[in-house]
Amino acid sequence: MRLDVILRIAAKLMIPFIMLFAIYVQFHGHYSPGGGFQAGVIIAAAVILYAIVFGISAALRVMPRAAVEFMVPLGVGIYAGTGIVSMLLGRPFLDYDPLLADPVAGQYWGVFIVEVGVLVTVAGAMLAIFYAFALRGRP
Amino acid sequence: MELISAIVEHYNYWAVIFLMVGGLYIVVAKSNMIKTLIGMALFQTSVYLLYLSPGKVLGGTPPILDKAIKTYSNPLPHVLILTAIVVGVATLAMGLALIVRINEAYGSIEEDEVIDLVDREDAAE
Amino acid sequence: MSLIQAISAAAGGAAAVPAGPALGLIEQLPGLQVALPMLGAVLAALLRPGWLAYAVMLVVALLSPVISFAILHEVLAYGPISYEMGGWEPPVGIEYRIDEANAFLLVLVSIMMAMVTIYAPRATASEIPARLHSWYYAMLLICFCGLQGMAITGDAFNIFVFMEISSLAMYALIAMGKDRRALVAAYQYLVIGTIGATFYVLGIGLAFALTGTLNLVDLAVKLDPVQDSRGALAALAFISVGIGLKLALFPLHLWLPNAYAFAPSVATALIASTATKVAVYILVRFVYSVYGVDISETMAYDTAFVLLLASIAMIAPSLVAVFQSNVKRMLAYSSVAQIGYIMVGVALLNEAGLTGGLSHLFNHAIIKGCLFLAVGCVVYSTGITKIDQMAGLGRTMPLTMGAFVVAGLGLIGVPGTAGFVSKWYLIQGAAEVGYWWLVAAIVIASLIAVFYVGRVVELAWFREARGAAASPRAPAPEMLAVTWALALAVLYFGFQTDISAGVPAQAAEVLLNGYTGGAMPVAETQGGVSLGE
Numbered sequence: 001m002r003l004d005v006i007l008r009i010a011a012k013l014m015i016p017f018i019m020l021f022a023i024y025v026q027f028h029g030h031y032s033p034g035g036g037f038q039a040g041v042i043i044a045a046a047v048i049l050y051a052i053v054f055g056i057s058a059a060l061r062v063m064p065r066a067a068v069e070f071m072v073p074l075g076v077g078i079y080a081g082t083g084i085v086s087m088l089l090g091r092p093f094l095d096y097d098p099l100l101a102d103p104v105a106g107q108y109w110g111v112f113i114v115e116v117g118v119l120v121t122v123a124g125a126m127l128a129i130f131y132a133f134a135l136r137g138r139p
Numbered sequence: 140m141e142l143i144s145a146i147v148e149h150y151n152y153w154a155v156i157f158l159m160v161g162g163l164y165i166v167v168a169k170s171n172m173i174k175t176l177i178g179m180a181l182f183q184t185s186v187y188l189l190y191l192s193p194g195k196v197l198g199g200t201p202p203i204l205d206k207a208i209k210t211y212s213n214p215l216p217h218v219l220i221l222t223a224i225v226v227g228v229a230t231l232a233m234g235l236a237l238i239v240r241i242n243e244a245y246g247s248i249e250e251d252e253v254i255d256l257v258d259r260e261d262a263a264e
Numbered sequence: 265m266s267l268i269q270a271i272s273a274a275a276g277g278a279a280a281v282p283a284g285p286a287l288g289l290i291e292q293l294p295g296l297q298v299a300l301p302m303l304g305a306v307l308a309a310l311l312r313p314g315w316l317a318y319a320v321m322l323v324v325a326l327l328s329p330v331i332s333f334a335i336l337h338e339v340l341a342y343g344p345i346s347y348e349m350g351g352w353e354p355p356v357g358i359e360y361r362i363d364e365a366n367a368f369l370l371v372l373v374s375i376m377m378a379m380v381t382i383y384a385p386r387a388t389a390s391e392i393p394a395r396l397h398s399w400y401y402a403m404l405l406i407c408f409c410g411l412q413g414m415a416i417t418g419d420a421f422n423i424f425v426f427m428e429i430s431s432l433a434m435y436a437l438i439a440m441g442k443d444r445r446a447l448v449a450a451y452q453y454l455v456i457g458t459i460g461a462t463f464y465v466l467g468i469g470l471a472f473a474l475t476g477t478l479n480l481v482d483l484a485v486k487l488d489p490v491q492d493s494r495g496a497l498a499a500l501a502f503i504s505v506g507i508g509l510k511l512a513l514f515p516l517h518l519w520l521p522n523a524y525a526f527a528p529s530v531a532t533a534l535i536a537s538t539a540t541k542v543a544v545y546i547l548v549r550f551v552y553s554v555y556g557v558d559i560s561e562t563m564a565y566d567t568a569f570v571l572l573l574a575s576i577a578m579i580a581p582s583l584v585a586v587f588q589s590n591v592k593r594m595l596a597y598s599s600v601a602q603i604g605y606i607m608v609g610v611a612l613l614n615e616a617g618l619t620g621g622l623s624h625l626f627n628h629a630i631i632k633g634c635l636f637l638a639v640g641c642v643v644y645s646t647g648i649t650k651i652d653q654m655a656g657l658g659r660t661m662p663l664t665m666g667a668f669v670v671a672g673l674g675l676i677g678v679p680g681t682a683g684f685v686s687k688w689y690l691i692q693g694a695a696e697v698g699y700w701w702l703v704a705a706i707v708i709a710s711l712i713a714v715f716y717v718g719r720v721v722e723l724a725w726f727r728e729a730r731g732a733a734a735s736p737r738a739p740a741p742e743m744l745a746v747t748w749a750l751a752l753a754v755l756y757f758g759f760q761t762d763i764s765a766g767v768p769a770q771a772a773e774v775l776l777n778g779y780t781g782g783a784m785p786v787a788e789t790q791g792g793v794s795l796g797e
C-alpha cells in the first residue's frame with residue numbers, strides 16, 4: 001500500500017491553484033506587487049512540487065528538459081525582441097510608446113509583453129537549475 | 140544615553156553590519172565550499188537590507204498611483220534589489236553547480252583538500 | 265516577435281510615433297551596441313548545431329566594431345552622446361552616455377571580440393564537446409554583451425548588472441576548460457568576484473542613500489557638495505575595493521592566474537584582453553568623473569598607497585612569472601603585472617600618466633590577446649602547455665612562434681612596438697611629478713619581462729624539438745591569420761599612435777575635467793538623443 005496518499009491528493013489539489021496564483025501575480029503586476037519574475041518562480045515551484053511528489057520522470061513528461069532549456073533563451077528573446085521593435089519604430093530600445101497608436105496603451109502592452117518574456121525565462125531557468133541538480137549522475 | 144538611543148534607532152544598520160561581517164567571516168574562515176557559499180549569500184543579503192530599509196516610508200503604501208493615497212514608499216530600492224536578488228540566485232546556482240562538478244572531479248568539497256590536490260597537480264607539471 | 269508586430273500593426277501603431285522625431289540609425293547605435301550581442305546570444309543558445317550558433321556570433325562580432333567605430337567617430341566629431349533607455353529621461357531613466365573614454369573602450373572590446381570570433385571555430389572544436397558548442401558561443405556573446413554594457417552605460421546600478429552578466433558568463437566559460445583544475449579556478453573566481461561585486465553595490469548603496477540618484481553625471485553633481493563627508497568617502501572606498509577585486513589589482517589578484525591558465529584558449533584570450541580593462545575603466549570613471557580629481561587632495565595618502573601597490577604589482581608578479589612552468593599561467597602573472605602599469609598611470613593623476621594608463625590598456629589588450637592566441641595555436645597543434653616542452657617549437661611552428669616573439673617584444677616594451685609608446689607616457693607622467701623611484705620600478709619590471717619572455721623564446725628557437733613539439737599538426741590558417749593580424753597591430757601601433765595614444769590623450773583630458781569640472785553637461789533634446797554641445 002502506498003503511504004503518500006495524503007501528499008498526492010494535497011498536491012493534486014494545490015498545484016492548479018498555485019498555477020492560477022502565478023497567473024494572477026503575472027496579470028496583476030500592474031496594480032499590485034508582482035510581475036513576471038515572481039510569477040515565473042511560482043510556476044516553477046508548482047512543477048518542482050509535482051516532481052517531488054510524483055517523481056522526476058513524471059515531471060519530465062509534463063515539462064521535458066529540452067523544452068525548459070528552450071524557454072530560457074526564448075524569454076530573453078521576447079524581451080530583447082520587444083526592444084528591437086521599439087528601435088525599428090524609431091524610438092530608443094524598450095520604449096513602449098510607439099508599440100500601439102496610444103502611448104498609454106503602448107506602455108501597458110509593452111510592459112505586459114516584456115513581463116511575459118521574464119516569466120518564460122525565469123520559469124525556464126528555475127526548472128533548468130532544478131533539473132540540472134536533480135538529474136545529475138542519471139543517464 | 141545618547142549613545143544607546145543612537146544605537147537603538149539605527150537597529151536596521153546593525154542588522155546589516157551583523158549579517159555582512161558574519162557572512163564575510165564565514166567566507167574567509169570556512170573550508171567547506173557549501174558553507175562558503177552560504178556565507179556569500181548572507182553577505183549579499185546584508186546589502187539587500189541596506190538598500191531596502193531606507194526605502195521604506197513609514198505609513199507609506201506600495202508605490203501604485205491612486206487618488207486616495209498620499210504617501211508612497213520609495214519604489215526604486217525594491218526594483219534594484221529585485222535585480223540584485225536575481226543576480227544572487229544566479230550566482231548561487233552557478234556556485235553550487237561548480238561545487239557538484241568539483242565533488243565529481245576531486246571527491247571532496249573541502250577547499251583545503253581540493254587545493255592540496257590542485258597544488259600537487261601543479262607541482263607535477 | 266512576429267506576434268508583437270502583428271498586434272502593433274493591427275492597432276495601427278507602426279504609423280503613429282508619439283513624441284519627438286523618429287531616431288535614425290546613427291542615433292540608435294548605442295542601443296544596438298548592447299542589444300545586438302544580447303539578441304545574438306539568444307539566437308546562439310536556440311540554434312543547433314554549433315556552426316549555426318557560430319554564424320550568428322560571427323555576424324554580431326563583425327558588426328560590433330563597425331558600430332563602435334561609428335560611435336567613436338560621432339563622439340570625436342560632435343562630443344558626448346546620450347541615449348535614453350526606454351525613452352525615460354535621465355536622471356530618472358537609465359542613460360547610455362558615451363564620451364571619448366568609453367567610446368575608445370567600446371572600440372577595443374569589439375575589435376578583440378571580432379578577432380577572437382574569427383579565431384574561434386577550430387580551437388573550439390578541439391577543446392569543447394560538440395553538444396556544448398551553441399551554449400559556449402552564447403556564453404561568449406553574453407560575456408561580450410555584459411562588457412559592452414559596462415562600458416557604455418551611465419548608470420551606477422546598471423554597471424553592476426552588466427558586470428554580473430559578464431562575470432557569470434566568465435565563470436561558465438572558465439569552468440568549460442579541459443583540465444579539472446578549471447573548475448576550482450572558476451569556483452574561486454566566483455567567490456571573489458561576487459564579493460567584489462557586492463562591495464561595489466554596497467558603495468553604490470551608500471552613494472544612493474546620500475544623493476538619491478544613480479545616474480553618474482547626476483551623482484557627480486550631487487556628490488560635489490558632500491564629497492568630503494564620511495558617507496561619500498566610504499562609498500568610494502567600497503567601490504574601489506570592489507572593482508579592485510574585479511580588475512585583479514595586486515594583492516587582490518589571486519583568482520586570476522589559474523582562471524586564465526585553465527580556461528579554453530578562446531575564452532582566455534577574450535577575458536584577458538577585455539574583462540580587466542573594462543573594470544579599470546569603471547574605476548577610472550568613478551575616481552575621475554564622478555568624484556573628480558580634487559578628491560585626491562583629501563585622499564593624498566590613498567593615491568600614494570595605490571601607487572605603491574601598483575609598483576609592487578609591476579615587479580612581484582613579473583618575478584613570479586619567471587618561475588612558472590605553465591605558459592598560460594606565466595602570461596596570466598604577466599597580466600597582473602601589466603595591470604600594475606595601468607594602475608600606475610591611473611593613480612598618477614596627471615594627464616601624461618592617465619594617457620599612458622589608457623594607452624597601455626589598449627596596447628596590453630592587443631599584446632596579451634596576441635600572446636594567448638599564439639599559445640592557443642600551439643595547444644591546437646601540439647597540445648603543449650608546459651614551457652619545457654616548447655623547446656624547438658620555433659623551428660617546427662615558425663609562424664606561430666614568430667608572432668609570439670613580436671608580441672613578446674611589445675610586452676617588454678622594445679622601441680618600435682606598441683608597448684614602448686605607453687610605457688614612454690607612463691615614465692613621462694612619473695617624471696612630471698618627480699617620482700624617480702617609480703620610473704625605476706617601470707624600467708625594472710620591463711627588464712624582468714625580458715627574462716620570462718626570453719625564456720620561452722630561447723627554448724623555442726635555440727633548442728632541438730623533441731616529443732610533441734617535433735611533429736605538430738598543421739595550424740589552422742584563420743587562427744594564424746588572426747594571431748599575425750594582432751602581432752602586426754603591435755608593430756603598427758608602435759609607430760602610428762593616433763588611435764592608441766591620441767584618443768587616450770583626449771579621453772584623459774575629458775576624464776581629468778570630470779563630469780562637474782569644466783565639462784559641459786549634455787544638452788537635453790526632445791528626440792531622446794542629443795549629439796554634442
